[in-house]
Amino acid sequence: MQQIIFFFIRNKNSLLFLLLFTISVFLTINSHTFHSNKVATSANFFSGGIYSVKQDIKDYFNLRTQNTILSEENKRLRRLLSNMQNSQLLQLPDSSDIIWKYNYVGARVVNNSYSKSKNHLTIDAGRNDGIAIDMGVISSKGVVGIVNSISANYATVQSVLNTNSQINAKLKNTNHFGTLVWRTGSPFEATLIDIPRQVKFNVGDTIVTDGKSTIFPEGILIGSIKDYKLATNEDYYELQILLFNDMTNLRHVYVVGNKDAREIKELENALEDAQ
């Protein structure tokens, strides 16, 4: 017994090191798999609070650009609205009768990274604002990422610029769909894979989200084709996409919740279970 105690006392540094190192490696591996990244994130009141204060100060230096971006968006939405008024909207007697499929929550980005291989954002909206894990996050110019952990007042978002990130996307013109991934490097570009070989497209064509997943509504902007090449097995194209969003300069974002998400997921799970 005494020998065991002596052994522990003699090697206490090594044992402590092994314990803490194992914990860290466990946390690391945990963070490399998307859905379980919930152990140590910046979505807590401590780091979220500090980031909020930092952002409050930084916001003053950026007001002019952000105002321009918001007014650009207003302009675009007004144009859409004026086109709509003539056709659909006027036929509805009361706008509250419309059943909205998607729910939008505004949020502010309080922390953003784009230089690592697995980038995340922290936003200042959380469970209390109706945010849930797996909701999509967009800005006025396009897709930003997917919510992957939440606390009462903050949430972290797995950015498009994350090697774990996979987003359903399609060519706007032809409706052929593929998967948008990011292979490290430039924060202004991503890669669209799995586009079949027979598809016709041109450099400069627009890429938008595909409505098939429950995360993003259909037709949210992503980027334009910059370059293309055939994948190694020569059956699929790999498109280099220039993102519309400036991921290095994000302030105001919207979190999109699909009201039918749970129903669709339950249906799909039931099907999988049956098989």
Add this chain to the structure above:
Amino acid sequence: MLNNEYLVNTIRFIVLLLVQVILLNNINLFGYINPYLYILFIIVFPFTGNKSLLIFLAFLMGLMVDIFGDSGGVHAAASTFIAYIRPAFLKVSFGVSYEYNMVKISKAAMGERITYIALMVFTHHLLLFSLEIFNFRHILLILKSTLFSGIFSVVLILCAVLLFSRKN
């Protein structure tokens, strides 16, 4: 005297953490180079101090940086590792009897000082980027990040040591 040391280290811990997460994590020189100044805490921790305490504090510091940066446990792992291996690096840089000679980083010769800092920084960065990128197909990216971030960190840490060493 002893209380003073506790106080200095506590303040150093908090200040370095805040400087790291609020300021230095956002530098992104040439797109991806960030210095990691927070390991200065582990580097200048009293050489004769409690080793278990240092390993624990290094883990805590790394974990805090991880929480702020949403990076899982990569900083915690790298920091814990250099805190554990520090006595060996001290022996290599300052000679076997550094503990009896009461070596202090502010008074050591320049060459020894740089050797020690560079050993600590590059070991930390190599482990950090290997765990962060976690893919041996990107080994070049790992080495490139280690080298550039490492040089940046070494320069910054050296400046900090020179700036804050007491002249007495």
